[in-house]
Amino acid sequence: VPATTRDxxxxxxxxxxxxxxxIDHIPENILAYFTLQGVQFFDAAEVFIFIxxxxxxxxxxxxxxxxxxxxxxxxxxxRAWQLYVAHIFLFMxxxxxxxxxxxxxxxxxxxEEMRVADFLGEPHIAIVKALLLEFQPTFLDILPLxxxxxxxxxxxxxxxxxxxxxxxxxxxxxxxxxxxxxxxxPAYPQGHVWFFNPLAWxxxxxxxxxxxxxxxxxxxWPRFWRMLLPVAVAVVAIASLVxxxxxxxxxxxxVPGVLLKQLWPVDKNDLSPVRLxxxxxxxxxxxxxxxxxxAFMRSAAARPFxxxxxxxxxxxxxxxxxxxLAHFVLxxxxxxxxxxxxxxxxxxxxxxxxxxxxxxxxxxxxxPVPLPVAGNGx
Amino acid sequence: VTxxxxxxxxxxxxxxxxxxxxxxxxxxECAVPDEMVRAExxxxxxxxxxxxxxxxxxxxxxxxxxxGAAARNPALAYPHxxxxxxxxxxxxxxxxxxNKGVPRQTAQQMLDRFPADVIAEHPALVIWExxxxxxxxGDEIDGFAAALQRGxxxxxxxxxxxxxxxxxxxxxxxxVIDFDKYLGALHRIADVNGIYLFPRFAMMRYWSERHMFNxxxxxxxxxxxxxxxxxxxxxxxxxxxxxxxVR
Numbered sequence: 001v002p003a004t005t006r007d008x009x010x011x012x013x014x015x016x017x018x019x020x021x022x023i024d025h026i027p028e029n030i031l032a033y034f035t036l037q038g039v040q041f042f043d044a045a046e047v048f049i050f051i052x053x054x055x056x057x058x059x060x061x062x063x064x065x066x067x068x069x070x071x072x073x074x075x076x077x078x079r080a081w082q083l084y085v086a087h088i089f090l091f092m093x094x095x096x097x098x099x100x101x102x103x104x105x106x107x108x109x110x111x112e113e114m115r116v117a118d119f120l121g122e123p124h125i126a127i128v129k130a131l132l133l134e135f136q137p138t139f140l141d142i143l144p145l146x147x148x149x150x151x152x153x154x155x156x157x158x159x160x161x162x163x164x165x166x167x168x169x170x171x172x173x174x175x176x177x178x179x180x181x182x183x184x185x186p187a188y189p190q191g192h193v194w195f196f197n198p199l200a201w202x203x204x205x206x207x208x209x210x211x212x213x214x215x216x217x218x219x220x221w222p223r224f225w226r227m228l229l230p231v232a233v234a235v236v237a238i239a240s241l242v243x244x245x246x247x248x249x250x251x252x253x254x255v256p257g258v259l260l261k262q263l264w265p266v267d268k269n270d271l272s273p274v275r276l277x278x279x280x281x282x283x284x285x286x287x288x289x290x291x292x293x294x295a296f297m298r299s300a301a302a303r304p305f306x307x308x309x310x311x312x313x314x315x316x317x318x319x320x321x322x323x324x325l326a327h328f329v330l331x332x333x334x335x336x337x338x339x340x341x342x343x344x345x346x347x348x349x350x351x352x353x354x355x356x357x358x359x360x361x362x363x364x365x366x367x368p369v370p371l372p373v374a375g376n377g378x
Numbered sequence: 379v380t381x382x383x384x385x386x387x388x389x390x391x392x393x394x395x396x397x398x399x400x401x402x403x404x405x406x407e408c409a410v411p412d413e414m415v416r417a418e419x420x421x422x423x424x425x426x427x428x429x430x431x432x433x434x435x436x437x438x439x440x441x442x443x444x445x446g447a448a449a450r451n452p453a454l455a456y457p458h459x460x461x462x463x464x465x466x467x468x469x470x471x472x473x474x475x476x477n478k479g480v481p482r483q484t485a486q487q488m489l490d491r492f493p494a495d496v497i498a499e500h501p502a503l504v505i506w507e508x509x510x511x512x513x514x515x516g517d518e519i520d521g522f523a524a525a526l527q528r529g530x531x532x533x534x535x536x537x538x539x540x541x542x543x544x545x546x547x548x549x550x551x552x553x554v555i556d557f558d559k560y561l562g563a564l565h566r567i568a569d570v571n572g573i574y575l576f577p578r579f580a581m582m583r584y585w586s587e588r589h590m591f592n593x594x595x596x597x598x599x600x601x602x603x604x605x606x607x608x609x610x611x612x613x614x615x616x617x618x619x620x621x622x623x624v625r
Contacts, residue, residue, distance in 0.1 A: 027558035098554050107548045107593050108448045108601030109608060110510075138516050138556050193518065250566070261570050265523040265563065331552040 007058075007215070008297040008306065009290055014051045015309030015355075018316055019348055020044035025139055025323035026330070030337055031344050038247045039240055041266055042279040045142060049201060050283065052146060052312075053208025054215075056153055057160065061216045064157055073154035080150040086317045087143040091130050094137050095120075097324060119189065129188035136187055139320055141195035148198050149205045156209055164210040175203035178270055193269070200270040207280070211287075229288055232281040239278035307355040314358055315351050322347040408590060408611035410581050415615050417574035417623040421539040424502040425624045433472040436460070437499050439488055440507030443546050444479025448605035452477060459613025460505075467621040476501070484511045485525040492529065497536055504533055505576070505616070507543035513560040523563045530571050542568050542575045543616075547582035550594045574623060576616055582608070 020035045021044045037043040056076070064072035099120055119126035119135070129135035133144040159167040177183075178200040184193035242258045249257035257264075266274045296302060308315045326343040333339070427434045438444050438457035446455020461475040478495040480488075485508045496504055506529065512522045526542070533540045544564045545557055561579060568575035585591045596604055 027552070027556050101550060101554045105550050107550055108596055108605045109443055109546050109593065110548050110551050189515075191517075192515070195518065249569075250562075253569075257569075260566075264566065264570065265520045267520050269518050269520065328553050331549050 005293065007292040008294075008302075009286065009292060010051050010055055010058075011306045011309035012297050012302060013047055013286075013309070014055075014312055015305035015307065015315075017044040017047035017051070018308050018312060018319055019305075019351065021048065021142075021316070022319035022323050022347055022351065023344060025320070026326045026340075026343070028330070028335060029326075029344065030340050033247060033251075039244050040278060040282075041239055041243055042275045045196070045268075046204060046271075046275065046279045048142070048312075048316075049145070049149075049204050050208040050279070053149070053205035054212035056150070057157070057209040057212030058216050060153070060157060061160065061213045064161065065216075069154065069158060069161075072157060076150055076153050076157075080147050082313065083143055083147045083150065086313060087133070087140065087147065088130070090140055090143070090317060090320055091135075091137070093321060094140060094324070097328070098137075126188070134186075134188040136192075136195060139323065143316075144194070145196040145198050145201055149202060152202070153209070156206060157213075160210060160213040164214065167206055168210055171203050171206040175200055175271075179273065182270065184269065195269060197270050204271060204276065204279075225284060226288060228284060232284040235278055235281035236285055239281070304352040304355075307359055308351055311355045311358045315355050318354055319347070319351055322350060408585055408608075408615070410584055410615060414577050414581055414584075415619040415622060417541075417619045419572060419574045419623055421503060421541075421620070421623045423537055423539045424620070427502045428468060428471050428624060431470065434474070434503075435499055435501040436464075436473065436475045436503045436505065437496050437501040438475055438477050438479065438505050438507070439491070439496060440479045440505075440543065441483055441488075441510050442479065442481035443510070443609075444477060444507045445481055446477070446479065446605070446609055447481065448602065449609055450602045451606075454606040454609055455479070456609040456612040456616070457505075459610045460616050461613075463614045463617030464620065467617055479507070482511050484515065484517060485509070485522050485529070487511075489525050489529045489532075492532060496533070496538075501538055503539040503541065503620075505541045505543055507578075509557075509560045509564055510545045513545065513555050513557050516556070519559050519563050522560060523567055526564070526567045527571075530567070530573070540571075540573050541620075542573065544575060544577060544579045547579045547586060548593050549586070574619065576619060578612060581612075581615065585611075 023029060023031045023035050024037060024043060026032065032038065035044065036047070060072045060076050063075055102120070126135055133147065136144055156167050178197060183199065184197055185199065186192070187194050242263075245255060245258040246260055246264070248255040249260065263274055266272050268275065297306070326347055329343055330339065424434065424436075436457075438460070442448070444455065444457060446452060446457075449455060452458065455477055457475045457477040457479070461473060464471075464473045464475070476499055478491070478499075480491070483491075488506070488508060506526075508526060509522070530540055542564055544561055551557075557579070565575055582591070582593070586593055591604065591608065593604075
């Protein structure tokens with residue numbers, strides 16, 4: 001295994017994605033107009049899943065090549081377990097919030113429709129369904145996806161060791177089948193489906209993993225990809241212009257929404273090609289034009305993003321909590337623009353400080369300090 | 379409404395003495411900015427029937443807030459109030475508003491009711507109130523948008539004008555339900571199809587922010603009265619929007 005210097009782009013962009021996920025998850029948030037979803041067909045979810053696949057292949061691929069597939073597989077499953085525990089923890093907090101709100105709810109016009117908490121009427125089923133990942137309340141849908149992807153990941157690693165096509169061909173076939181049939185994975189309560197259809201989103205994760213594994217083995221970007229660069233730039237530019245026209249159109253009718261009738265709504269559940277193609281184009285552009293350790297990513301200004309990107313699990317869970325809290329604060333007290341900005345800033349600051357704290361804790365744990373020599377040694 | 383001082387006394391006195399003035403006072407009570415009810419779209423089928431002085435049917439398709447059970451009496455639900463208000467706007471016309479509200483239905487379930495509840499009624503206009511149940515259930519936004527689109531296509535094919543109506547506003551409900559994206563989908567569907575969306579959510583928020591109504595802290599005894607008042611306001615504002623679009 002060739003020694004590789006750390007690819008700062010992964011931490012940097014994952015850190016940014018985490019912050020954008022936080023911002024996007026606060027409803028009626030003015031800043032959400034300025035995140036990826038306002039200017040691109042894809043959003044932070046794609047960035048997060050792609051980079052997660054990429055880093056998983058880098059980290060566990062290395063373990064597989066040095067210590068064998070069984071140890072690598074055990075490590076992957078341990079990570080999946082951590083995510084599972086985090087998901088159940090977030091679920092408990094969600095239940096607490098909903099049951100509190102519902103019991104204090106007395107709006108006459110809504111009493112008939114306000115049955116969010118129907119599941120509180122059958123806790124014996126709801127809790128089992130949550131444990132089985134079939135019950136995914138709003139915003140608690142991306143961790144279940146990540147968990148099932150990790151559970152399948154050891155098989156993916158084995159395939160990548162042989163040849164990347166062994167992984168990507170079946171993966172793409174499954175993705176294409178989902179696009180053609182629209183098959184969705186059923187969830188709880190009756191009639192619901194997995195918000196992120198794992199059978200479609202696995203393709204993005206697999207592509208990330210294949211590229212991560214290629215980087216681990218020191219494979220260079222072939223000439224073919226370099227030739228595609230102008231096409232990718234054009235795709236990104238056109239997609240951005242179209243998407244920005246939609247955002248402006250939503251704010252001001254005078255601006256026409258280009259291709260709005262033809263393309264909208266863009267399917268997120270099944271990861272529509274309209275989202276995927278511009279995303280791959282931007283990955284190509286970034287991979288070929290941004291070096292792994294550019295000067296700006298080593299500057300002090302980039303440090304908060306790198307920190308968040310490195311502690312992604314903890315920061316992600318925190319961001320879900322914080323966006324629920326932010327929503328609560330805005331709905332309960334005031335939702336002025338100043339308040340929205342304050343809430344966004346506070347949340348992001350807390351994410352950075354938490355990442356910093358965890359980073360400090362881990363660094364301390366990694367550097368053994370010799371005991372100061374006392375008078376009576378051995 | 380809590381306003382102190384002699385002016386309030388006078389208003390109370392006047393209302394008691396001249397019942398004829400009461401509708402005016404209630405209309406002022408839930409006033410909204412002009413642009414909320416200025417529908418810059420045409421309702422050609424409705425307009426034609428009104429011009430020819432033909433009897434006109436309007437279907438109010440929707441959920442619990444269309445059915446109006448919260449006000450305890452169908453005559454107090456918004457569709458009936460709309461009919462009353464339209465009669466004032468068009469004294470010569472014969473306009474009937476049919477209430478087709480069924481609580482707790484998704485847009486798709488309402489779409490399934492189209493043959494019996496919409497097409498069979500031969501309406502000139504359908505006011506489709508949707509989104510609450512979809513948002514409460516957290517259903518996928520694409521399915522919601524697709525159901526609305528199929529419904530609007532069907533109305534167009536049958537030569538029926540359409541309007542959409544979004545959800546009711548509530549601070550408390552907002553803390554656990556993500557209305558935002560469903561509102562966004564409704565507005566965009568209206569925009570893409572060039573039809574009017576009655577901004578009930580924004581309107582009720584406007585009333586709430588100006589303390590014209592308090593939707594969240596309501597004593598049990600006052601709930602039905604509040605609902606009836608809000609439905610009346612909705613009916614009147616909607617009649618203004620329709621009148622503006624037809625003239």
